[in-house]
Amino acid sequence: DDAGGFSEEKFVANANHDQVRMIEIKLSQGAKPGHGGVLPAAKVSEEISITRGVPMGVDCVSPSRHSAFNTPVELLQFVARLRELSGGKPVGFKLAIGHPWEWFGIAKAMQETGLLPDFIVVDGAEGGTGAAPAEFIDHVGVPMHEALLLVHNTLVGLDLRDRIRIGAAGKVTSAFEIARTIALGADWCNAxxxxxxxxxxxxxxxxxxxxxxxxxxTQNPHRWRHLDATDKASRVHNYHENTLRALRDLLCAAGLNDPSELGPEHILRRVSPVEIRSLASLYRYLSPGELLRRVPDHAVFHDYWADARSDSFQPPARIQALRSSKSR
Incomplete structure (x- = not known):
């Protein structure tokens, strides 16, 4: 609404259009996690003003956090609410992993409430936009491969992986990068x-x-008037088609029938001048339901899983105590 709060009326009006097939709640993005965004007033054209419901001549500020929820449980309740308001369309969220306990808190909330998103998109720190501060582009957020593995492993460990789809993004530009990302645990790639x-x-x-x-x-007509939309559409189409064709050829060369058959055993990485290992042997993959039985021998789970809370995104007491001792 005009005050920046969630408007059921506006959401329903947009979400129930036939061309809207799914709804994604953006918690953060890889290019600038925890930062929010600004569309400068100069770029708020009349068309954008009408589409986004913001006034012309004023910066359109997207806050770095949502006002509709404050805890992991409330996030999942919001997911369920949007699913109902949209008439049952798939609802999920996108996040760039930062503090592990925040993601673990969401996972524990899923386990405790039974409220599940239809999908989760993992946005890696490699994500980019020319509008992001250099410090955020270069240094903030967990890289996509590690973040994807953490989300995939957590859902497997809670026996939820077959009920939630995972998308992944982060400098995915080629067929091999698509294959590698799916092999690591994603169901699809965003690019x-x-x-x-x-x-x-x-x-x-x-x-x-x-x-x-x-x-x-740009919305500056002096800059975009020479942009040949027909030619550019053809180039985008050709890039998409040829990338998928290359992915098909890779799958055929590996003797596979479908991208879903890709696994970490298919990707080899040189780790020294005399040693090559598969991703399956390089990374620790949890077994189904492992988190329901014990804390696995995995550094991140060992350090943060037990302290994560479904009722708060705040750091565990142990972390807060360490910060307090440093400030003295």
Whole structure:
């Protein structure tokens, strides 16, 4: 609404359009986790103003947090609420993993309440946008492979993996990167960078300035008027089709019939001049239901699982005590 709160009326009006097939709650994104976003007033055209319901001539500020929930349990209750309001459409959330206890708190809330998202999208720290601060692009968030493994392992350990789909994103531009990401545990990949390149993006990092030199990320007619939409559409289409064709060829070469058959045993990595190991042997994969029986011998689970809480995103008392001792 005008005050920045959640509006059921506006949500229902948008969510029930036929072209809306699923709803994603963005907790954070890989390019700037925990930061939020700003669409400068100069870029708020009349069309954007109508579409987003924001006034022209004013910066459109997206906060770094949601106002509709404050705890992991409340997040899942919000997921269930949106599913009901949308008439049963799939609802999930996207997050860039930061503190492990925050994700573990959500996982424990799933276990305790039985409220599950239909999908989770893991956005890696590799995610990019020219509008993000350099410090966030380069240093904030967990890289996609490790974040994906953590989410996948947690759901497997709670016996929930077959009930929740996982998407993953983070510099996925080629067929091999799609194959590797699915082999690590994803059901599908999201990609933006490669399509931007196909459009002609040169990564000038000026998305926020309304001065994109290629005319892609600007509402300035003097900059976008030479953008040939027909030609660019063909380039994007060809990139998409050829990438999927290359993925098909990789699967055929491996003797597989479907991307879902990819596993960590299919990807080999050189770890020294004289040693090559599969991802299956490099990474610790939990067995189904393992978290329901014991805390696994996995460093992150060992350090943070027991202290994570479904009623709070705040750091465990142990972590807060360490911070307090440092500040003295």
């Amino acid at each position: 933006g960078r490669g399509f931007m390149f196909a459009l002609g993006c040169i990564q000038s990092l000026s998305c926020h300035s309304d001065k994109c030199p290629t005319g892609i990320a």
